[in-house]
Amino acid sequence: MSTTLTVTPIEQLADAVECDVLYPGTAAYDLARRLWNADIDRRPAAIVRVRNAEDVSAALRWTTAHGYPITVRSGGHNLAGTAAMDGAVQIDTRLIDGIEIDAEAGLIRVGGGCNWGQVDRACEGTGLVVPAGVVSHTGVAGLTLGGGFGYLARQHGATVDHLESIEVVVADGSILEVSATSHPDLFRAMKGAGHNYGVATRFTFRPQRLAGLATVRLALFAADDRRAIMQRFAARGIGMPSEVGTYLRLYRAPEFWSQIPAEHRGQPILSLATIRYGDPADEPEATAPIFEGFTPIYLDVRTMPHVTLQHQTDDEFRYGLRHYWKHTFIEELTDDVIDTIIEQSDLYPGRALNSSAFISHQVMCPFEIIAGPGTAREGRDDALPTGRVMNYSANIGADWEYPSEKAPLVEWARGFSDALAPSKRGTYINFASVQGDDEVAKAVYGAKYDDLAATKRRYDPENVFRRGLVDLSDPGDDKGADA
Secondary structure: OOOOOOOOHHHHHHHHOOOEEEOOOOHHHHHHOOOOOOOOOOOOOEEEEOOOHHHHHHHHHHHHHOOOOEEEEOOOOOOOOOOOOOOOEEEEOOOOOOEEEEOOOOEEEEEOOOEHHHHHHHHOOOOEEOOOOOOOOOEHHHHHHOOOOOOOHHHHOOHHHHEEEEEEEOOOOOEEEEEOOOOHHHHHHHHHHHHHOOEEEEEEEOOEEOOOOEEEEEEEEEHHHHHHHHHHHHHHOOOOOOOEEEEEEEEEOOOOOOOOOHHHOOOEEEEEEEEEEOOHHHHHHHHHHHHOOOOOOEEEEEEEOHHHHOOOOOOOOOOOOEEEEEEEEEOOOOHHHHHHHHHHHOOOOOOOOEOOOOOOOEOOOOEEEEEOOOHHHOOOOOOOHHHOOOOEEEEEEEEEOOHHHHHHHHHHHHHHHHHOHHHEOOOOHHHOOOOOOHHHHHHHHHHHHHHHHHHHHHHOOOOOOOOOOOOOOOOOOOOOOOO
């Protein structure tokens, strides 16, 4: 007696591609589907471990022909978890991890599955750098396609400002090399809204010359000093030299922080940090205007190479924690805005999640604001938020470990965001916790929204890539938004 086995269409995917396909029920599948934001727990129908653009093309053609939804994963850091969807085919690019430094041409070619730690380590000793984010295990693709801000943004602008070309596989399976001269409409769109148009398999960057070592000055201040220091930050932060980044955080000091006086433990405090590139001997004078006149309850100053700095917050942003963030750009940090920020930060219902990073002893924090995150890119015309970055980048962060902690934290983050509504001037798509939100899309892209939507219709008329950070398809389409 013979038994006829019925092969379901999804099982046939493995025969249509020349790379590995992972299916539910295996240890490799469970490990591969894990995302950075532990609040996202989804089970794709299959995970395709592509190795090159040709693998991506074959997977796309088969998947679209058989009607399966598609998601794309590189680093998996997206807060909204757009890299995974129950029942979808996930195209996992992490094996496309080659890096080539072309010293003669002054270019760096980076595989679409690389993370930024790989890029920084490849550049170590060359004196070159690609301005990027602040966490080494963040994917190159996700950060770049959303813009990309980090410690070097004031000096050199966003990551996309250094992008020369992208190899991308679009919805019909075509492999395109897009640049300012080849498919320029798609190139412009992918520089800030790239998650909506295809699978990026290679990036070519023009790196910058690194200015020297990074000196980090971190000072903690008592609760009573917060308003005055924030006023100083508002008055001088934007005017700091371009090689200096200034970061301000509000949170509650854990009870066990023996590095600060006992009377401040368990109390609200303010963290003010500067990161300056260049000769360490010049750092005290360069950063003095933001610190002078205030006495910290804790001070730490350290100098290190850029590649070391890029790994310093890896523990703070470690895998396994759960997150819900609200981000906004602010043009003017008035006294009323400062008072709102302090009031809302003190309402944080979460608990301290400790971190080993000296830059940030507490994992995340209720509120962080950065002065002039993109000063160097003012006036540049690309697809990044409305073409202009505001004076301040502010992030409201709810972070937790256990599902039972979620509800009050999410409610707090939304309430904080609502309280800042009169001051909001757009947002940064890489910090969006909700996918497929038209309001968020228009807040991010402003006047560029209609052009981006038109490009979407040209290259992805069937809305294959509908799990991008925002959905630029026609109004009325199923957005698949997350709660």
